Amino acid sequence: MxxxxxxxxxxxxxxxxxxxxxxxxxxxxxxxxxxxxxxxxxxxxxxxxxxxxxxxxxxxxxxxxxxxxxxxxxxxxxxxRQPEYCEICVDVYKVDKISSISPTEFLENYVKKVHPVVVTDGAVNWSARSIFNFKFFKEYFHKFEIKKHSDKNCQFFPYHTEFRSLREAFNVSESRALSNEKEKPWYIGWNNCNDEAGRYLRQFYERPYFLSNLTESLALSWIFMGGPGPGAHMHVDNVHYPSWQAQLRGRKLWKLAPPPECHYYCNNLEIIVEPGEIIVLETNRWYHQTIILPGDISITIGSEFD
Structure with missing residues (x-):
């Protein structure tokens, strides 16, 4: 108080x-x-x-x-929204950065406690880090493009851009795609609702080693991409499970806030996620905002797990 x-x-x-x-x-x-x-x-x-x-x-x-x-x-x-128990954030003063943790330790120390954490060696060996870029996803989109009549459950997040669809986003100029300083900043996100496309992407990344004894959805759930500047606004998700997000390229600042009812008991947190690191967060309980830091384009992939 x-x-x-x-x-x-x-x-x-x-x-x-x-x-x-x-x-x-x-x-x-x-x-x-x-x-x-x-x-x-x-x-x-x-x-x-x-x-x-x-x-x-x-x-x-x-x-x-x-x-x-x-x-x-x-x-x-x-x-x-259901009120939260503040035990998830009381006495949490920072986001831990860890490595070489066993699935059992990870489950007990972070998942069950609903504490945010960054695993620094989570994605260091994934081939996606060198393969995924704007051109790759543009070609991927055209290869697995879902017909308009069958994409009703797919979601596209334009955030602060003028894009109305993923198709529009992939039609930008090469200069803007590379986030040149004179171009308007952009940041988008979309969920993969095509199992075939999910299996195709799966060859470039692995199940996070610290989740090996937990279940995970078959297809990759989310992809976020954009240049330096504002990412997602402060919000809380409406999902069923906690999720992991692997930072493949670029650097992203995460700002975390406790639920409103815990405002006087818990702290706001900040953490920078570097390439090759994975942040694990209960996004439907912790409020979160992202900012893409100067440098390379940011590409993040993620999925829910239970």
């Missing part, structure tokens, strides 16, 4: 420095915003009823074998 006390002291300190008489505070816009409006007391329950009952009605009347009519907004997902 020390963090809460410090923030409250800072608020009081700013108030004292402002020299605003307490008698004038009641006239301030901030205080007025806190006052109740009797009309709002009637409208707010109706609004909340629509927000919570409409999704329930849709779920009861939709065929779950079909795609959703509308994706649930992030704001609603946050409201409906």
């Amino acid at each position: 020390n963090k809460a006390k410090e923030e409250f002291k800072e608020i009081l300190s700013k108030l004292e420095r402002s020299n605003i008489p307490f008698s004038q505070l009641n006239k301030s816009t901030v205080i007025k915003n806190f006052k109740f409006n009797h009309h709002k007391l009637v409208l707010q329950p109706l609004m909340f009823g629509c927000v919570f009952l409409l999704p329930y009605f849709l779920m009861m009347n939709l065929n779950f074998s079909e795609n959703c009519i509308i994706d649930m907004p992030d704001a609603i997902r946050k409201i409906l």
